[in-house]
Every structure is written in structure tokens, then in C-alpha cells.
Amino acid sequence: MPLATVAGAQTAPWSVPTDNPVEQRRIDFEHRGAQLSGTLFVPRGSAPRAAVIALHGAQAPLRTAPLYRHLTQVMPRLGIAVLLYDRRGSGASTSGGAAPGNFDLLAQDAVAAFARLRAERDIDPARIGFWGLSQGGWLALLAAAKEQRAAFAVAVSAPMASADVQMNFAVANILRIQGKPQGVIDRAVAARTAVDDYVRGRRSRAEAERAEAGIRNEPWYADTWIRGNIDDPEWRQQIGNDPLRALGNSRVPTLVVFGQSDPWVPVAASLSALRSRAADFPQVTVRVINGADHAMMLGVAPERQVDARFAADAAPDAPAYFALLGAWLPSTTGR
Numbered sequence: 001m002p003l004a005t006v007a008g009a010q011t012a013p014w015s016v017p018t019d020n021p022v023e024q025r026r027i028d029f030e031h032r033g034a035q036l037s038g039t040l041f042v043p044r045g046s047a048p049r050a051a052v053i054a055l056h057g058a059q060a061p062l063r064t065a066p067l068y069r070h071l072t073q074v075m076p077r078l079g080i081a082v083l084l085y086d087r088r089g090s091g092a093s094t095s096g097g098a099a100p101g102n103f104d105l106l107a108q109d110a111v112a113a114f115a116r117l118r119a120e121r122d123i124d125p126a127r128i129g130f131w132g133l134s135q136g137g138w139l140a141l142l143a144a145a146k147e148q149r150a151a152f153a154v155a156v157s158a159p160m161a162s163a164d165v166q167m168n169f170a171v172a173n174i175l176r177i178q179g180k181p182q183g184v185i186d187r188a189v190a191a192r193t194a195v196d197d198y199v200r201g202r203r204s205r206a207e208a209e210r211a212e213a214g215i216r217n218e219p220w221y222a223d224t225w226i227r228g229n230i231d232d233p234e235w236r237q238q239i240g241n242d243p244l245r246a247l248g249n250s251r252v253p254t255l256v257v258f259g260q261s262d263p264w265v266p267v268a269a270s271l272s273a274l275r276s277r278a279a280d281f282p283q284v285t286v287r288v289i290n291g292a293d294h295a296m297m298l299g300v301a302p303e304r305q306v307d308a309r310f311a312a313d314a315a316p317d318a319p320a321y322f323a324l325l326g327a328w329l330p331s332t333t334g335r
Contacts, residue, residue: 020076020077021043022043023042023043024042025042027085027113027120029112029113029115030112031109032098032105033096034089034093034109036085036088036113037086037093038083038084038085038113039063039084039085040081040117040120041072041075041076041082041083041084042081042123043079043080047079049079049124049127050079050080050081050123050129050151051080051081051082051083051117051124051127051129052075052080052081052083052129052130052154053083053110054071054082054084054132055110055130055132055136055137055140056087056132056136057132057133057135057136057311058135059308060136060311061090062087062090062091063084063085063086063091066313066314067316069315070316074326075325078326080329083113085113088100088106099234101234101235101237102237103135103138103237103241107146108143108146110130110139110140110147111143114130126149126151128150128151129144129151129332130143131153131154131156132154132155133156133157133158134158134264134294137154137158137256138155138159138246140153140155140158141153141155141158141250142241142246144246144250144252145249147252148250151333152252152329152332152333153255154257154328154329155243155256155257156257157265158265159243159266159267159270160243160244160270160273160274161243161266161269161273162241163235163239163241164192164196164199164239165266166265167192169264169266170225170264170265170306171185172185177303178223184218187214188220190211191212191214194212195212195229196239198230200239205230208230244273247280247281247284248280248281252283254284254285255284255285255324255328256284256285257287257288257296257321257324258270258271258286259289259293259295259318260288260292262293263294263305263306265294274286285328289318289320289324290320291318292321294314295311295315295316296317296318298317
């Protein structure tokens with residue numbers, strides 16, 4: 001039989017049965033008016049399992065997103081279950097009438113998922129924790145601060161800075177990668193800063209509107225991610241989120257992971273902030289993955305890394321990241 005005609009390893013005549021059977025079952029739960037729908041991946045066996053609850057990246061609201069595939073491939077092999085659910089207002093999950101970008105509410109949804117998993121017969125209620133990448137990493141820290149019974153939290157590519165600081169860093173890099181001169185970068189960041197200062201109550205609305213109007217007709221305006229921020233209550237809530245405050249309010253064992261080559265996150269500043277306050281965060285382990293980008297991928301061209309459309313297809317592939325999860329999580333969950 002030519003290899004090209006084999007539909008998959010499961011049907012190949014030389015394949016063998018798996019030694020890691022995984023059960024999938026639907027998990028539904030309700031929180032704050034939303035009906036949230038997910039899938040639990042559980043390695044079969046009689047012993048109660050530790051479990052990871054995955055929180056969503058901004059561009060990956062569905063449980064089927066490639067971003068989460070490695071969790072369902074790696075975690076069951078470690079004897080750890082994985083819960084993936086559609087973010088409120090996406091897929092099979094309803095919105096409950098709430099805006100989907102409220103960080104506090106999304107973290108509370110994850111805490112509701114935590115409570116739901118504690119009732120599952122084959123899940124160890126003392127070994128459930130949170131994982132998230134990018135925005136999901138912020139949410140994992142918030143969820144752990146809210147749910148101190150969590151066994152762990154893993155925050156991947158989550159800046160230790162507010163959303164406005166992170167986006168100013170990212171926008172500067174987006175324009176830099178496009179080859180824009182420093183003058184353009186300075187104008188873009190200045191306009192963003194004026195709008196964010198207004199949202200924070202530091203400047204007048206007139207100043208903010210004037211700053212945005214000054215770049216609105218530029219061909220790079222869309223790449224500044226400024227449109228609509230001036231009147232967006234979600235943006236107001238997001239820039240008020242302080243991940244360092246969340247860490248300070250938590251004693252949950254936490255793994256913070258950065259990519260060495262991440263154009264979206266101010267990694268150097270984040271590392272400096274964590275190191276300067278290391279005594280305040282004894283529960284935190286910090287690691288940097290050599291060569292990895294924002295999505296824990298290797299070898300992706302910078303132009304693709306800063307393309308928001310690429311985020312929907314991003315899937316971690318850095319072996320060192322997988323090895324880190326494989327070593328840290330079992331040691332933390334006591335497997």
C-alpha cells in the first residue's frame with residue numbers, strides 16, 4: 001500500500017492501539033447569564049486527574065482554535081485533563097448580554113469552570129489550575145487571584161504591564177517591521193498615548209480627539225489599533241487591569257513564560273518588573289523560551305508575527321516550551 005493512500009495512522013496496517021486513550025465529553029456551565037459550552041479531554045483510568053482550564057487568547061475564542069491543540073496532545077500524556085470551552089459570546093457559548101472583552105468577567109467565567117470541574121467524578125478537585133496565552137495569560141493570573149484553591153496558573157506571553165503599555169510597544173514594533181521611520185512610530189505612539197490618557201482621566205477629550213484626528217488619514221492608521229478606543233468601555237476596563245497586582249493577590253504556584261523574540265510583549269520590561277519584586281512573588285517561576293515568538297513558535301517571519309490574521313492559525317511548536325510544561329506541571333500538581 002503506497003503511503004500516499006493511507007488516510008491516517010489509525011487505519012494503517014502497521015499501526016497499534018494507543019496506550020493513552022483519551023475520553024472527550026461535553027461540559028456545560030452557567031455564569032452571569034451566559035451558558036458556556038466546552039469539551040473535557042480526560043485520560044482514561046481510575047485515579048482522579050489533575051486538570052487544566054484553558055483561557056482564551058484575544059483572537060482565539062473557540063475551543064477548536066489551533067492555539068489549544070498542544071494542550072490536548074500533551075496534557076493527557078502527562079495524566080492531566082484539559083477543559084476547552086468557547087468564550088462567552090462565541091461558538092456554542094452565549095454572551096449573557098455582556099461584552100466579551102471584560103477581563104474581570106472572563107476571569108470569573110474561568111472560576112465558574114473551576115467550580116464545575118470540581119464536581120466531575122474523575123477530576124481531583126485539589127489539582128485544578130489555569131493556563132492562558134497572551135490575553136489568556138492575563139486572565140489566568142486574574143482567575144488565580146480570584147480562586148485561591150487553584151493548584152497552579154500558567155501565563156504564557158502575558159506582559160507584566162497594562163494593556164495600553166503593551167499595545168504601545170506592539171504598535172511601535174508593527175510599524176518598525178513595516179519599515180516606517182522613527183518619526184512615524186513616534187506620532188503613532190503619541191496619538192495612542194493621548195487617547196489612553198483621556199480614557200484614564202489624565203487629559204481632556206478634545207486633546208485626545210485632536211491627537212487621533214492628526215493620524216486618521218495616514219495609510220498606517222489602521223495599524224495603530226486606536227480606532228474606537230476613546231469611547232470603548234472594554235478598553236477602559238482592560239487598561240485598568242494590573243497583572244502585577246493580580247500576582248500580588250495570589251499565592252497560587254504560577255509559571256510565567258515569555259518568548260525571547262516576542263514583538264507583541266515588552267519582555268525585557270516584564271522581566272525587570274518581576275525581578276525587582278521577586279520577594280513579593282515567591283510563588284512565581286519565570287522562564288524565557290529561546291527563539292520563541294508570542295505564540296511559542298519558532299521560525300515565523302516578523303511580518304507574519306504582527307499580522308492579526310495569523311493569530312487565528314497560530315499553534316505553539318517550540319520543543320523547549322513543551323518540555324517546560326511537561327516538567328513543571330507534573331511537579332506542581334504532585335503527580
